[in-house]
Amino acid sequence: MHGGTPLTGEFGQRLRHLRDGAGLSQEALSHAAGVSVRALADMERGRTRGPQRRTVQALAEALGLDDGEAANLEKSAAEGRPRRRPATGTAVPVTLALPRDIQDFTARxxxxxxxxxxxxxxxxxxxxxxxxxxxxxxxxxxxxxxxxxxxxxxxxxxxxxxxxxxxxxxxxxxxxxxxxxxxxxxxxxxxxxxxxxxxxxxxxxxxxxxxxxxxxxxxxxxxxxxxxxxxxxxxxxxxxxxxxxxxxxxxxxxxLALLRREEAVELLTRILGPERVQAEAQAARDLAGLCGHLPLAVRIAGQRLLSRPHERLGKLVARLAAEGRRLDGLQAGSLQVRAAFALSYRQLPPDSGTFLRRASLAAGADFSPETGALLAGLSYDEAVTCAEELTDAGLLQSDADAERYRFHDLLRLYAAEQTEAEDAPAVRDAALDRTARWMLRRATAAALHFEVDSDRAAPHGDPDPDGAPTGREQARAWLEAERAQWLAALRRAHDTGWHRQVLDTAEAMHWFSDVNQHWEQWVEVFRRSADCARSLADGRAEAAHLNYLAWAYNLCVHDPQAALTTADTALVAARKCGDGLQEGWALGYGAGALHRLGRVEEAHSRLREAGRCLASQTSPQARLAELTILNSLGTLLRQTGRAAEALDIHRRSEQICRTGIPGRTHELMALYHAVTRQQIGNDLAALERWHEAEPPLRQALADFEAAQMPAWIEPARLDLGLVLTATGHPEARETLLAARDGLAALRSPRQVQAADALDRSTAAM
Structure with missing residues (x-):
C-alpha cells in the first residue's frame, strides 16, 4: 500500500514517509491521531526518537496501516526508546527518593x-x-x-x-x-x-x-x-x-494557612510529650500564640524546649513576650525563623524589599497600597506591583475582599528589623512624616463630606483629588478602613508639633464623629486637638474642642465623671475668652454628665443656665445649641416624672425646627427635627398615650436611617419597640431584637434595657 517506505532507520524518518504516502499534512495527522502538531513535528525531526506504544498505535490507526506496517513502526519506535541502566557497571545511579517523613506531623x-x-x-x-x-x-x-x-x-x-x-x-x-x-x-x-x-x-x-x-x-x-x-x-x-x-x-x-491554636498546641505535644505540655497547659497556649501559630516557629520553640528537658515552658513564654527579642528566641540548631524569612527577602527586587520593610511602619492590622506607597516613596502603581509580588512570595497576605495587605506578626518583626538595619533614622522619620501629612489631608477632606452645618461645595484639599473618595459612602468606607492610619498620623502630628493640622482634622471630624459615636477613639482625637489649641493659645478653639471631648466622654466611653471635669474646664476657657456659644455648650455637656451621675437637680439647674446663656446669643449656631439644650431639658423633666412639661418643651423645639434657622441647611434641620420627634414620642409614651407615640417614633427612626446615623438609629428603634410592645403590635418582638443587637454592636448601655424588654416580651407570650 505504501511502497517506497524504508523498512529500517529512525522512527522519525519512517513516520514522515508514511504520512507523505498517505497524503496527510502534519495538521491532518495530528487531528486524526489526537497528537499535538508540535509533538508530531518533534517525532519527525528526530527530537523525540521513541514515543510510547500508545502514541504509536494511535498514529498507525490514523495512517491506516495494516498489522505488519504497524508492527514495523512500533519496532522502530522501540529502538529509539531509552534503555534502563543495568544493575551493575561503573555508572553511579541517581536516586531521588522522597525525604524522610516527619513523625510528629500535625494538622492539615x-x-x-x-x-x-x-x-x-x-x-x-x-x-x-x-x-x-x-x-x-x-x-x-x-x-x-x-x-x-x-x-x-x-x-x-x-x-x-x-x-x-x-x-x-x-x-x-x-x-x-x-x-x-x-x-x-x-x-x-x-x-x-x-x-x-x-x-x-x-x-x-x-x-x-x-x-x-x-x-x-x-x-x-x-x-x-x-x-x-x-x-x-x-x-x-x-x-x-x-x-x-x-x-x-x-x-x-x-x-496552607496558619495552624489553629489547638493544632499548634498539639504540635508542641507531639514534640515534647503530653506530660510536659499538660503540666503547663496555659503556657503552651501562650507559647503557641507568641509563635503566631506558625508551624516553623512552633517547631523551633518545641525543639528548643526538647533540648532543655528541665526548662519550664513559662520561661520561654516570658522570653518571647519581650517582643524585641522574640525572633532571637525562636531558634534551635539550624532552624531559625529569621533565616527562613531572610531567604525570601534577599531574593526581592530593590523596590519590593523597600516596600516590605517600610510597610512594617504602617499602623494597624492591615494597610492599603496607598500607605505602602507613601512609606516606601513609590507611586501607587509601583506599590500595587510590589504588594502583589510580595503576596505571591508569601511575605504578605492579601485581603479576599479589599485591596489591603497584612503581615504575619513574626514577618512584621522581621521587616521592622530590616528597616532598622537598612534605613537611617532620618529616612524612617521622613517616610512617617510624608505618610502622616498625606493621611491627615485625606482624612480631613473625607470627613468634611459629613459636614451638615452649612451649605458647602465638594470638599477640597485632598492630596490626590483624582483618587479621592466621592460622596459620603466612599468617604465613610475610607475613614473606617484607614482608621488606624489616620489616627496614627494625628498622633504623630500632635507629637511633632503640627498643631494647626491636628485642629483642622479634628474639627472636620465633628459631624463624622456623630455618625460613629461607638468609636472610643474620639476621646483621644479631641483630647489631642484640645491640647493643640492650648499650645496655640487659641482660647476659642480650646473651649470648642474641650466640649467635643466632654461629648466623647459622655457618649462614646460613658464616663460621666471625666465628662463633667472636662466640661468644667471648657466652661472656664469659654468664659475667659468671652465665647458665649461655647459657654452654653459647656453648661449643657456638664448637665448631661450630672444627669448620668444621678445629680438631677444640679443637671436641671445647669440646663436652665445654659438656655439663658444661649438665648442671649444671636448667631444661628447659638439657636441650634439652644434647640439641643431644650431637648435635653425636656428629656430630664420626663425622666423625673414631669412628662407633660417635657412634652410642652419638645413641642416648642418642634416649632423651631419647622420654622427653620437662617443659614442652616434643610438637611441639618431635618436631623434636629428627627431628634425632637423622638423625644415627643417618648413623652407621649410616658403619658401612656401609646398610639399617639408610635407615629413620631417611626418617623424619627426613618429619618435617622435615611441620614445613616447608627448611633441615633438604634436608641430610636428601642423606643419604638417599647411602644409597640405596650400596644401589642406584631412587630414589637422583631423591633426589640434588632434594637438589642444594634445597641450591643454600639456598646451602648441601653442594650441592657433592650435585653430586659425582650425577656419580658418573651415571658408574656
Missing amino acids: APALAQLLDLARDADPGRPMVTVVTGQPGLGKTAFAVHAAHGLAPHFPDGQFAVDLRGMDPEPTDPRDALTRLLGAMGVADAAIPADTDDRAGLWRSMVADRRVLLLLDNAADESQVIPLLPGTGTSLTIVTSRHTLAGLESVHRSD
Whole structure:
C-alpha cells in the first residue's frame, strides 16, 4: 500500500514517509491521531526518537496501516526508546527518593484528604498537578513530604523528589533537574539529550505510561516547573513554592494557612510529650500564640524546649513576650525563623524589599497600597506591583475582599528589623512624616463630606483629588478602613508639633464623629486637638474642642465623671475668652454628665443656665445649641416624672425646627427635627398615650436611617419597640431584637434595657 517506505532507520524518518504516502499534512495527522502538531513535528525531526506504544498505535490507526506496517513502526519506535541502566557497571545511579517523613506531623487533615481524593479520582489521560503555597514557615515542604509518603502506594512506578532551590541566588536550572530525573529513570548519561526541550520530551515520554509521583520542592517560578511536568498519563506532581505560580493552569491548589491554636498546641505535644505540655497547659497556649501559630516557629520553640528537658515552658513564654527579642528566641540548631524569612527577602527586587520593610511602619492590622506607597516613596502603581509580588512570595497576605495587605506578626518583626538595619533614622522619620501629612489631608477632606452645618461645595484639599473618595459612602468606607492610619498620623502630628493640622482634622471630624459615636477613639482625637489649641493659645478653639471631648466622654466611653471635669474646664476657657456659644455648650455637656451621675437637680439647674446663656446669643449656631439644650431639658423633666412639661418643651423645639434657622441647611434641620420627634414620642409614651407615640417614633427612626446615623438609629428603634410592645403590635418582638443587637454592636448601655424588654416580651407570650 505504501511502497517506497524504508523498512529500517529512525522512527522519525519512517513516520514522515508514511504520512507523505498517505497524503496527510502534519495538521491532518495530528487531528486524526489526537497528537499535538508540535509533538508530531518533534517525532519527525528526530527530537523525540521513541514515543510510547500508545502514541504509536494511535498514529498507525490514523495512517491506516495494516498489522505488519504497524508492527514495523512500533519496532522502530522501540529502538529509539531509552534503555534502563543495568544493575551493575561503573555508572553511579541517581536516586531521588522522597525525604524522610516527619513523625510528629500535625494538622492539615482537610488538605491531605483533598490530595488523596485527587489521586483516587485521577483521569488516566491527564496528569495531576497540585501547587502548595503559603508564606515562609507554614510547613509547605513538611506537608508535601508527608502527603507524598501517604500517597506512595497509589504510584507504584516510582516516587521522585527534586529540590528546585527557588530561594537560592541561583535556583536549580530545569535542564539540570531533568538530568537528575532522567538519571533516576535509568537513562545513561550519554543518552540524555543536550537540549532542555529534548530532555523534557524524553522525560515526558518515559513517564507517560507510568504511575509516578513527583515532588518539586521550593519552586522559584513557572518557567522552572513547566519543563518538568508530565504531559500525559496517570502521574501526580506536588509543587511547593512561596509564590502562587498563577501561570500554571488547570492545577489543584493547596494554600496552607496558619495552624489553629489547638493544632499548634498539639504540635508542641507531639514534640515534647503530653506530660510536659499538660503540666503547663496555659503556657503552651501562650507559647503557641507568641509563635503566631506558625508551624516553623512552633517547631523551633518545641525543639528548643526538647533540648532543655528541665526548662519550664513559662520561661520561654516570658522570653518571647519581650517582643524585641522574640525572633532571637525562636531558634534551635539550624532552624531559625529569621533565616527562613531572610531567604525570601534577599531574593526581592530593590523596590519590593523597600516596600516590605517600610510597610512594617504602617499602623494597624492591615494597610492599603496607598500607605505602602507613601512609606516606601513609590507611586501607587509601583506599590500595587510590589504588594502583589510580595503576596505571591508569601511575605504578605492579601485581603479576599479589599485591596489591603497584612503581615504575619513574626514577618512584621522581621521587616521592622530590616528597616532598622537598612534605613537611617532620618529616612524612617521622613517616610512617617510624608505618610502622616498625606493621611491627615485625606482624612480631613473625607470627613468634611459629613459636614451638615452649612451649605458647602465638594470638599477640597485632598492630596490626590483624582483618587479621592466621592460622596459620603466612599468617604465613610475610607475613614473606617484607614482608621488606624489616620489616627496614627494625628498622633504623630500632635507629637511633632503640627498643631494647626491636628485642629483642622479634628474639627472636620465633628459631624463624622456623630455618625460613629461607638468609636472610643474620639476621646483621644479631641483630647489631642484640645491640647493643640492650648499650645496655640487659641482660647476659642480650646473651649470648642474641650466640649467635643466632654461629648466623647459622655457618649462614646460613658464616663460621666471625666465628662463633667472636662466640661468644667471648657466652661472656664469659654468664659475667659468671652465665647458665649461655647459657654452654653459647656453648661449643657456638664448637665448631661450630672444627669448620668444621678445629680438631677444640679443637671436641671445647669440646663436652665445654659438656655439663658444661649438665648442671649444671636448667631444661628447659638439657636441650634439652644434647640439641643431644650431637648435635653425636656428629656430630664420626663425622666423625673414631669412628662407633660417635657412634652410642652419638645413641642416648642418642634416649632423651631419647622420654622427653620437662617443659614442652616434643610438637611441639618431635618436631623434636629428627627431628634425632637423622638423625644415627643417618648413623652407621649410616658403619658401612656401609646398610639399617639408610635407615629413620631417611626418617623424619627426613618429619618435617622435615611441620614445613616447608627448611633441615633438604634436608641430610636428601642423606643419604638417599647411602644409597640405596650400596644401589642406584631412587630414589637422583631423591633426589640434588632434594637438589642444594634445597641450591643454600639456598646451602648441601653442594650441592657433592650435585653430586659425582650425577656419580658418573651415571658408574656
